[in-house]
Amino acid sequence: MSDRTNLPLRPEDGERHPARAVGISIAAAVGGFLFGFDTAVINGAVDAVESNFSLTSGVTGLVVAIALIGSAVGAWFAGSLADRWGRPKVMLAGAVLFVVSSIGSAIAFAAWDLAIWRFIGGLGIGIASVIGPTYISEIAPASLRGRLASLQQMAIVLGIFVALLSDKALASGDGGALQELWFGLEAWRWMFLVGVIPSVIYGVLALGIPESPRYLVARGKDAAAAKVLRRVLGETPAEIDTRIVDIRKSMEREDKASFADLRGSRLGLHPIVWVGILLAIFQQFVGINVIFYYSTSLWKSVGFDDSFAFTASVISSIVNVVVTVIAILLVDNLGRRKLLLIGSIGMFVTLGIMAIGFAQATLGPPDADGVAQPVLEGFWGTATLIAANGFIVFFGASWGPVMWVLLGEMFPNRIRAKAMALATAANWLANFVVTVSFPPLRDLSLGLTYGLYALFALLSFFFVLAKIPETKGKELEDMTMDVVVDRKAGAGR
Incomplete structure (x- = not known):
């Protein structure tokens, strides 16, 4: 290259x-x-x-x-x-x-x-x-x-x-x-x-x-980093010199970066790393991928046949795209923290409605695979269908994009790539757990299943309230090992 x-x-x-x-x-x-x-x-x-x-x-x-x-x-x-x-x-x-x-x-x-x-x-x-x-x-x-x-x-x-x-x-x-x-x-x-x-x-x-200027500075290529900053951001020479100094200081606060830098006194990892991991896990434990992986049973339960399953999935996908656009427009104005809090409450309410709705369901005749599908009729059928799409709206406008924003910016320069890797791996493992656990949970009780997702949505609200300050507008060089877990860092949020 x-x-x-x-x-x-x-x-x-x-x-x-x-x-x-x-x-x-x-x-x-x-x-x-x-x-x-x-x-x-x-x-x-x-x-x-x-x-x-x-x-x-x-x-x-x-x-x-x-x-x-x-x-x-x-x-x-x-x-x-x-x-x-x-x-x-x-x-x-x-x-x-x-x-x-x-x-x-x-x-x-x-x-x-x-x-x-x-x-x-x-x-x-x-x-x-x-x-x-x-x-x-x-x-x-x-x-x-x-x-x-x-x-x-x-x-x-x-x-x-x-x-x-x-x-x-x-x-x-x-x-x-x-x-x-x-x-x-x-x-x-x-x-x-x-x-x-x-x-x-x-x-x-x-x-x-171009290569990341932070990576170039870490490799001692200050001149190359300056060229990237000038070409990409159009900064003046004085601004570039100041930024290079700030980046280098953030890189030189400790020794050479390694996974050992993620360690801390709390359960083996530094608190800021645990915050990132829990943020990634909560994003999956609200059950969003259940809607996309296993939506057919939901649409069938409210009276739609198999031919509607694709149309319903496309509609949900379009809704997801639209609300993601809304999140992009709001994240640098309203802020990360407020979007997460609004999303958590919205997801809790919509998942709660789904849990109650499926608790009212009756079992219909067995399908081609011999599995009896839940059937929702009347008010609860309509309410559950609306709540499912409402859940997509609240997730897509908040936790969907904002988690990636925070994971990309919340860690200090020196550990960002490794901490991001650990948190993202946790996100994928949480995705796997939710994916493989849904079928047996569904067979046990769909009401209980969506009730668990609603519980995690509620817990995510208190997690954000306690651990996530507002980071909009902050330079990456201002992110320290204490910026997220320090309550004072959230001043003005």
């Missing part, structure tokens, strides 16, 4: 060019698109995979969920790789892994090798989920950092939407996902192959963006 930081300066570089930071941030956020695409693409293929390989439901669930384990592993190592290779090179590695996964999944001949390809794809997605927010937070001006970091979530929901549309288009024939299309490959295999396109785009974009 060429050294893009040694490009000559142009006369206009002294001007303010926030558009450059926006463009670079959009390129970095494409990794989030892969995240969302992989989340949703398997939904269109899973039934065909199960039929094609004659799998039990347990094995099918493992093939689906193993990508989440791969994502956790990829996220764990992403921080170390980013500190060693630099941010764009690690993005490129993530893109290559997902290309390999997409092609391998498309030509899989058994469940075991499909699981391997899914795991490899998870590695790439986990890497992208860490590097995107980290890089954006390090390259963006403080005044726009919240909005630009929110692009990660926007890319995720767009990835989900595009995957749903491509799955539907490929499976539109009479044979559905099992029908044979081009070159003798079934539709479900082409669903995976579509993922090659955004992966290649992500890799090409990674080759064209």
Whole structure:
């Protein structure tokens, strides 16, 4: 890869060019698109995979969920790789892994090798989920950092939407996902192959963006960092000199960075690291992915047939995109903390309504798989359906994007990549726990299941109230090991 930081300066570089930071941030956020695409693409293929390989439901669930384990592993190592290779090179590695996964999944001949390809794809997605927010937070001006970091979530929901549309288009024939299309490959295999396109785009974009100035300063390349700051942010020489000094001071407060720097006296980790981990876990434990992974039973329970399931999923996806746009517009004005608090209350209320609604459900006749589906009629059917979409609204406008914003900016410069990696790995593991636990919980009681998610939404409110101060407008160099856990740091919130 060429050294893009040694490009000559142009006369206009002294001007303010926030558009450059926006463009670079959009390129970095494409990794989030892969995240969302992989989340949703398997939904269109899973039934065909199960039929094609004659799998039990347990094995099918493992093939689906193993990508989440791969994502956790990829996220764990992403921080170390980013500190060693630099941010764009690690993005490129993530893109290559997902290309390999997409092609391998498309030509899989058994469940075991499909699981391997899914795991490899998870590695790439986990890497992208860490590097995107980290890089954006390090390259963006403080005044726009919240909005630009929110692009990660926007890319995720767009990835989900595009995957749903491509799955539907490929499976539109009479044979559905099992029908044979081009070159003798079934539709479900082409669903995976579509993922090659955004992966290649992500890799090409990674080759064209500059290195993070924080990474360059950590490597002693102050001149290169200054060129990036001047070209991307258009800062004056005096501003650049001051910023370089501030970055270097934040890097030199302790010895060389390592995972040992995350340690503290409380259960082995520093409090700020625990705050990041809990923030990531709460985002998943409210059950958001249940809505996207297992929405069919909800739509059936309120009287819709199978043909409506796709339409309902697309509607939910569109709602998610719209409210994410709203969050991007608000995060740098209203602030991170207020959005999280509003979201927690909204999710608690809507999940509570869903829990009560499903508690009123009766069991209908067994479906094709011999499973009796819950049936909601009258007021509670309508209320539950509205609450489900209301839940998506409150999540998409708050916890969906804001968690990524905070994880990208709340940690000090010296430990940011590694702390972000640990917190993101926790997010993926929480995703895995929720995904695999929902079916047995659903069989036990849907009312109880959504009641648990409502409880976590309520707990998330008190967690934010106690531990998360407002960070909007702060420079990354102002983030210290105590900024989040110190109550005084939240003054003026």
